[in-house]
Amino acid sequence: xxxxxxxxxxxxxxxxxxxxxxxxxxxxxxxxxxxxxxxxxxxxxxxxxxxxxxxxxxxxxxxxxxxxxxxxxxxxxxxxxxxxxxxxxxxxxxxxxxxxxxxxxxxxxxxxxxxxxxxxxxxxxxxxxxxxxxxxxxxxxxxxxxxxxxxxxxxxxxxxxxxxxxxxxxxxxxxxxxxxxxxxxxxxxxxxxxxxxxxxxxxxxxxxxxxxxxxxxxxxxxxxxxxxxxxxxxxxxxxxxxxxxxxxxxxxxxxxxxxxxxxxxxxxxxxxxxxxxxxxxxxxxxxxxxxxxxxxxxxxxxxxxxxxxxxxxxxxxxxxxx
Amino acid sequence: xxxxxxxxxxxxxxxxxxxxxxxxxxxxxxxxxxxxxxxxxxxxxxxxxxxxxxxxxxxxxxxxxxxxxxxxxxxxxxxxxxxxxxxxxxxxxxxxxxxxxxxxxxxxxxxxxxxxxxxxxxxxxxxxxxxxxxxxxxxxxxxxxxxxxxxxxxxxxxxxxxxxxxxxxxxxxxxxxxxxxxxxxxxxxxxxxxxxxxxxxxxxxxxxxxxxxxxxxxxxxxxxxxxxxxxxxxxxxxxxxxxxxxxxxxxxxxxxxxxxxxxxxxxxxxxxxxxxxxxxxxxxxxxxxxxxxxxxxxxxxxxxxxxxxxxxxxxxxxxxxx
Numbered sequence: 271x272x273x274x275x276x277x278x279x280x281x282x283x284x285x286x287x288x289x290x291x292x293x294x295x296x297x298x299x300x301x302x303x304x305x306x307x308x309x310x311x312x313x314x315x316x317x318x319x320x321x322x323x324x325x326x327x328x329x330x331x332x333x334x335x336x337x338x339x340x341x342x343x344x345x346x347x348x349x350x351x352x353x354x355x356x357x358x359x360x361x362x363x364x365x366x367x368x369x370x371x372x373x374x375x376x377x378x379x380x381x382x383x384x385x386x387x388x389x390x391x392x393x394x395x396x397x398x399x400x401x402x403x404x405x406x407x408x409x410x411x412x413x414x415x416x417x418x419x420x421x422x423x424x425x426x427x428x429x430x431x432x433x434x435x436x437x438x439x440x441x442x443x444x445x446x447x448x449x450x451x452x453x454x455x456x457x458x459x460x461x462x463x464x465x466x467x468x469x470x471x472x473x474x475x476x477x478x479x480x481x482x483x484x485x486x487x488x489x490x491x492x493x494x495x496x497x498x499x500x501x502x503x504x505x506x507x508x509x510x511x512x513x514x515x516x517x518x519x520x521x522x523x524x525x526x527x528x529x530x531x532x533x534x535x536x537x538x539x540x541x542x543x544x545x546x547x548x549x550x551x552x553x554x555x556x557x558x559x560x561x562x563x564x565x566x567x568x569x570x571x572x573x574x575x576x577x578x579x580x581x582x583x584x585x586x587x588x589x590x591x592x
Numbered sequence: 593x594x595x596x597x598x599x600x601x602x603x604x605x606x607x608x609x610x611x612x613x614x615x616x617x618x619x620x621x622x623x624x625x626x627x628x629x630x631x632x633x634x635x636x637x638x639x640x641x642x643x644x645x646x647x648x649x650x651x652x653x654x655x656x657x658x659x660x661x662x663x664x665x666x667x668x669x670x671x672x673x674x675x676x677x678x679x680x681x682x683x684x685x686x687x688x689x690x691x692x693x694x695x696x697x698x699x700x701x702x703x704x705x706x707x708x709x710x711x712x713x714x715x716x717x718x719x720x721x722x723x724x725x726x727x728x729x730x731x732x733x734x735x736x737x738x739x740x741x742x743x744x745x746x747x748x749x750x751x752x753x754x755x756x757x758x759x760x761x762x763x764x765x766x767x768x769x770x771x772x773x774x775x776x777x778x779x780x781x782x783x784x785x786x787x788x789x790x791x792x793x794x795x796x797x798x799x800x801x802x803x804x805x806x807x808x809x810x811x812x813x814x815x816x817x818x819x820x821x822x823x824x825x826x827x828x829x830x831x832x833x834x835x836x837x838x839x840x841x842x843x844x845x846x847x848x849x850x851x852x853x854x855x856x857x858x859x860x861x862x863x864x865x866x867x868x869x870x871x872x873x874x875x876x877x878x879x880x881x882x883x884x885x886x887x888x889x890x891x892x893x894x895x896x897x898x899x900x901x902x903x904x905x906x907x908x909x910x911x912x913x914x
Binding site: 291294296297348351352371372374375377378379381382383385386388389393396397400401404407408411412414415416418419 | 700
């Protein structure tokens with residue numbers, strides 16, 4: 271088995287080796303651009319790790335990993351258009367650099383590129399892998415749709431929110447792990463267990479994101495702490511606070527939504543989070559998802575020692591500070 | 593073998609039977625909407641016809657036909673955003689009805705739906721079918737990119753134009769026919785011949801579109817005759833005229849681009865077309881593509897009589913008046 275670091279290198283090298291057509295250059299340059307912006311490569315690494323659980327060399331799963339990473343980056347291009355986001359990993363987003371129409375079309379052709387990677391898989395697993403990929407891609411689109419709709423609503427429940435982040439974020443983690451298992455030659459049961467691990471781990475990962483936005487170390491976080499608070503983003507923390515807040519605290523909270531003194535707004539809402547112990551509640555919810563994830567992983571019918579690398583990666587991602 | 597009419601019924605019935613998920617409704621309603629706006633269903637009918645050339649019942653190729661029609665309609669949604677088009681088949685475009693963000697995302701999930709249809713194909717042809725579909729989809733995206741870039745250029749050559757319509761329009765016709773052949777169990781050679789037929793027929797079809805826009809019967813055409821002239825669209829006719837026009841005629845042509853008296857503009861540019869015999873030149877170019885198409889069809893190694901239905905359809909489409 272490879273180490274996490276080796277798997278990351280494997281992915282980076284494979285991405286650098288991809289040769290997109292030279293023309294039309296404006297169609298393909300944005301693909302190289304976003305694919306090489308970096309990032310943690312969490313999904314493809316998890317996919318490769320998943321394949322290696324079943325005594326398969328990660329190199330055999332590299333096309334599946336590229337499919338998942340390409341699809342993920344395609345969704346980033348289109349999401350950034352929809353969210354009107356100027357920056358991605360500190361750089362101009364594709365629609366800022368090449369215009370919205372180009373960003374739509376480069377995203378479209380990336381979806382084709384993702385499918386081309388998948389089509390390189392062995393015939394014996396192709397249908398199974400495609401089915402997994404299609405279900406995953408569909409879920410991600412549904413999640414983005416719900417995310418957009420929730421921005422227009424003030425009555426989103428915690429259950430709806432968890433379902434949204436499940437679709438938008440966690441389904442892709444689950445799908446990546448299942449795809450790795452399929453390529454690795456896992457039984458259908460083990461592939462499903464790894465899907466369950468990935469999906470629930472993905473929910474925990476996103477909840478940790480919500481927590482870090484408020485409670486992250488400003489030096490290590492890499493983004494502005496309180497960014498979600500400034501934009502009134504309906505995270506688990508805000509939705510939980512809205513569920514619990516009462517009387518004068520409710521009046522205070524509602525008065526803050528339109529506060530343009532951002533340091534004061536962050537301080538005021540963070541105080542409310544502290545007062546209502548929202549951080550503990552979010553950590554509990556995160557741990558609940560993690561427990562489900564690790565229970566699913568336990569069920570995977572392989573030597574326990576082979577799971578260590580995956581467990582370590584998962585724990586380090588949850589304990590991350592950015 | 594089925595008749596063209598029966599194949600159209602088969603497609604319409606199959607489209608009506610597709611059940612998209614109910615929620616998120618804003619994600620899936622646009623798909624039903626555009627899929628049911630109608631149209632000639634040329635691509636899926638050609639695909640089914642192609643499969644029946646090889647003694648395969650069209651019903652076995654219906655999933656491939658739905659993949660192609662779904663993909664085609666996905667490109668219409670995204671193209672309409674990029675072209676800022678308010679109407680499609682006389683109805684509101686998806687981005688007008690549901691907003692741009694929704695139209696992007698519904699388009700994305702349609703691409704997944706197209707792939708889901710493909711994944712239903714038999715394992716024995718799946719990889720071959722996917723390869724054909726992916727190459728086709730990639731070509732269509734490249735064609736749309738070139739089309740957008742040409743709008744910003746004044747020096748587009750006829751060769752570049754033919755290559756653009758080949759990618760944007762004809763590759764999908766070729767891909768549909770090849771996919772039908774693959775499902776029908778054709779040899780690789782016959783599948784390629786049908787691709788060549790489709791691609792060259794597709795170019796002829798688009799050239800006929802350019803001709804009809806100027807010389808169509810206003811009663812039968814269904815759209816405004818001269819629409820391309822009004823919008824200064826760089827069709828084969830305009831590019832050919834620009835190649836040939838000289839002296840005072842060149843001055844006249846260039847003065848017309850900004851003429852907002854549309855009836856006068858249409859009359860003036862049509863007169864130039866007539867004077868330089870542009871219609872004949874366009875018809876010649878169309879016939880050249882048709883000859884290549886029919887030569888490829890002749891090479892398909894089946895009884896000549898089995899090709900009659902396809903030849904009739906192709907001829908009726910070229911002789912169409914709208």
